[in-house]
Structures are given as structure tokens and as C-alpha cells.
Amino acid sequence: MTVVTPNTTTDKSPNLQERENTAVMVQLQSVTKTYANGSNALLDVNLEVKQGNFLFITGPSGSGKSTLLKLLYGEELATQGTVIVDRCNITSLRGDRLSLLRRRIGIVFQDYKLIPQRTVAENVTVVLQAQGYTRKEIQRRLEPTLKLVGLLTKSECFPDQLSGGEQQRVSIARAIVATPPLLLADEPTGNLDPDNSWQVIQILQKLNSFGATVIVTTHDEQLVRRCNHPIVQVNNGRLCQYYS
16 A cells, blocks of 8 residues: 655645655655564555655554654664665665764654753754754754744753653754754654643644654544644554545
């Protein structure tokens, strides 16, 4: 099953021809992922996500959603098939070439993965420091990023001084401060209450409106129904349904 995901809410293309010419950001071709114990995480998955789209991937825990995202940033390698991200065949990338591609991908995790001993500002800018940005450029990017996620006044706080929703917004800020064209969010609302969950989704939608391609995994069907974005459902490792 091949899924082409038109974005009905942010596609500003004036005509069909331009939409058809939109670059493909993510493509999985006949992808299967089998672990060493013989269990199949994904089975013959075909998926296409165009640049600027916002896609939800839903399904129960253990269905293969997180594995699919891991294939996109090279944490896992496909057993069979081809994974293409931003025109790069990720299955053939190693070392520095994989690291360079990952700089173009922002990743938001369910458990935040913040550094406890560092402030909000330090947690956000650590990505830029690792990529060799100058101090001036880091400061130029920091303030608008924190403002976007509503944490400008919390820049000197430490993670344990923040609520769960605020910690997740720090995680989002860290993922987007380098302005990557692709943002992957793996169950970003899994540990949050409904109000904070909706706030996180609104931030992701705003980033999408700025041009970022956003892929979000979630098992929260109620949250997904509040949004007007394409959805694919994973069940037992297969993409079994598509909703436009």
C-alpha cells in the first residue's frame, strides 16, 4: 500500500500542477524490519510524505510506530526495502554522512531526554554547540525559539523546576532551534494531560505552517480527531488504513 499524504490545512500551492511537483521528503519502499529474535516490527511498508505535509501515524503500543520513526533517523536499519529521507537513501549512510543527515531532522521524544544539570537555554543550545554554530548565531536563534514554545521567561530554569508540558516544549525547542526541514515526534503527548497535549500539537502545527514537514506518532485517537491532518494506521507492523 502506497500512501501519498496531501496536506489539506497548510498546502498553499495555487494549482494542482505545483502540488504534484512538491518534493518528496520521506519515502519507504517495501520496507520490512525483522529483529534478531525473528519478530517482525514492520512488514512490507510503503509510505510517501511530501515536503510540507503534517502526518499522524496512529496505532496501539507495540504496533511498529516508533520503529518506523527510528528507520527515518537511522537509529534502526531496515531488514529489507529502501528508506529515503530528504533525497538520501538512509540505508546506505554511515558515520559522518549519517550525522550530516540527522542535522536536518529534529526529533521529539515522549520522555523529553533533557539534561538535568543544564538550564532550559543550555538544553536547547547544546544541539547548536555540537554542530559548531558561533556564539553569536546561537544567541540569535535561542530567543525566538524559546518565544515560539512559550518558555522565554523560563530560560534559566532547570528541568526539575518545570512541569511535564514545559519539559516537552523544551524538547521541541531543542529539536527545532537548528530549523530542520523534517520534524519527527514520537508519542510527544504520551505523558501529558489533555490541555498540555493540545498545546504541544498546536506548536507542531505552527511549525508545519512555517514549512516544516512533521510526522507524529500517537495512540491518542481523540487528539488526532481534533486535527485536520492525514493519518496512517499501523497494526501488527502493517500500514492498514489511510484517512485523508
